[in-house]
Amino acid sequence: MSKIETNDEQLMALELSFMDLASRFASEGVSPMACAAIMTKLALMMYKTSLNAEQYNIMVDNISNSRDLIKSFDEYAKAGRLN
Secondary structure, X not given: OOOOOOOXXXXXXXXXXXXXXXXXXXXXXXXXXXXXXXXXXXXXXXXXXXOOHHHHHXXXXXXXXXXXXXXXXXXXXXXXXXX
């Protein structure tokens, strides 16, 4: 995988695109848990492909340690931001 620099605007647009995709799947009856599981698996695969073993473990630890910072979809709707 190539490393491409991304700015905040691009990240926000990407987040909104993924949120839209997940919302569309949910509206079509796909389990939100199934969507989350697949997106998480794919994200971890991308990290594992792009990072060395130490960096990968640090990333997974950082993700786990930020669990209390993640908003629900309802909280997002009230705040207007994903994070």
